[in-house]
Amino acid sequence: MRAKVGLTEMREVMEKLEEALLTGQRLALATVVRTEGSAPRAVGTSMLVTEDGSPVGSVSGGCVEASVIETAADVLASGVPELHSFGISDDDGFGVGLMCGGSVEIFVQTYDPAACPHFASLQRAMDENLPCAMVTIFDGEPGFAGRSELVPQNADIEELFEGTALVPDAVRAAGDAVQEAIASGVTTSVLLPAATGTEKPLSLLIDVYRPARRLLIFGAIDFSASLAHMGAFLGFHVTVCDSRAVFATAERIPSAHEIVIDQPVRYLQKEIARGRLATDAAICVLTHDAKFDVPVLDVALRHGFAYIGAMGSRRTAQDRRERLIGLGHTDQSMAPLRSPIGLDLSASTPAETAVSIMAEIIAAKNQTSGLPLAHTSDPIHKGALERAGYQLRPAGQPPSFCY
Structure with a gap:
């Protein structure tokens, strides 16, 4: 899509x-x-x-x-x-x-x-x-x-x-x-x-x-319903995974394409092993529980997904980092981790938070700053191949990729 x-x-x-x-x-x-x-x-x-x-x-x-x-x-x-x-x-x-x-x-x-x-x-x-x-x-x-x-x-x-x-x-x-x-x-x-x-x-x-990009949300909380709705609206194939069947229901999260009742890390490992997750998948960890979110983040970081975010306070984010260091991670290997998750919008409601997270996912995909356009000077519709490092107009040559 x-x-x-x-x-x-x-x-x-x-x-x-x-x-x-x-x-x-x-x-x-x-x-x-x-x-x-x-x-x-x-x-x-x-x-x-x-x-x-x-x-x-x-x-x-x-x-x-x-x-x-x-x-x-x-x-x-x-x-x-x-x-x-x-x-x-x-x-x-x-x-x-x-x-x-x-x-x-x-x-x-x-x-x-x-x-x-x-x-x-x-x-x-x-x-x-x-x-x-x-x-x-x-x-x-x-x-x-x-x-x-x-x-x-x-x-x-x-x-x-x-x-x-x-x-x-x-x-x-x-x-x-x-x-x-x-x-x-x-x-x-x-x-x-x-x-x-x-x-x-x-x-x-x-x-x-191409197939719709996947958005995996771990943790079936109130914020997950809004994030699933926003992700589906933006064309993602949305999966919500939680080990608690009472929370992981279609009634609570109607916009998700898939709702999986399983241990989050086990499900992520199975999807990777089956080859069902491209590296452009977005991983959002909303579990708020170290025993669930740290193992998922450990696997996600080692696999190298394009976007990895985790919800929580700055104190929680620091605690996660220390736990991940205990699993062998370094500052360099944790660089892709976005925690606390989302852009700085002072979001408070689930809907506002979903906008903040999806805006960060879009910015990460396009390799942009997420700053207001009024504060930047780059072309508004800069081509994705150019952002990825392609030389669009070699000096003295006709353009090879033309946007």
Whole structure:
């Protein structure tokens, strides 16, 4: 699942695509393929336009949708995909453009079962929680734009470049970029060199689909219900684990996808042994009891999860650290531990605390400070691959990853 648009909006787009696949109706699919600066939507955000001009979803939050709908009508009539760029609107505010100061490129193509033969395979992969990417050529020599291929994790690109005369090194580079994007969970676009005998470089959209990130909450307390609700709202697959059956119930924690009655450390060890926990899982320990939370934190720290947080006072946090040191941990090995858990919001209610914790999880994923935007100078929508250390625009070279 991808948090590029609102979850309801994304579900509506996917459901409409499924309906079109079953009924054979034609739609236009508009997708954000490149952005620069403070663009309103992320790469991969999509909007559908029906033959009667009705939109499903949004690609800019309202700035350029009217123009995209007009383009969609042209594309549906001609069957030829189009790539359009939108920058800041003119000074009087009536020109088509973005008010945020950034720029965005939107690719509009027809969608029907014949034009998008890989969508059914994508649906199966999503149903089976298999990481994959839908790779689409959105710019290049005439006849190439609109080609797409579904690429599973650890698989090669086989069909996309047939007939393009793209050199083998470029094909391998494209395959590597696809696998890097799937591994990172980040939808992105890639610029490849021109194929042999052509002049225009190929641009690829790598639209990543991965299973929902897991949020494990240990301890079925009042705060857990609010945290489970907030986690599910943000697209996480939420599991609540507690050894006390009287507290760990669906009635008390209705938003959790799974409620497990087991010793927390035993359940965590079993999930790790079964290979069901990727390292991007978020571990939240709310048990307030050293005999439960310290063993869980010990296992979580040794496994290296992306986020590990534990609730409690500063005195409790210090006591935990001392107990973990007794188990062989050092300041370095405990560095990932966020205890007390959450950002400094002076949260007091369970709902406020849930916001504080989930905000910290998001900040940790994006490797950001969590400071107010008014107190920072970095781009608001800084790309995740760039935060992870990728060089987006090597000096003197065309961009390899373009946001």
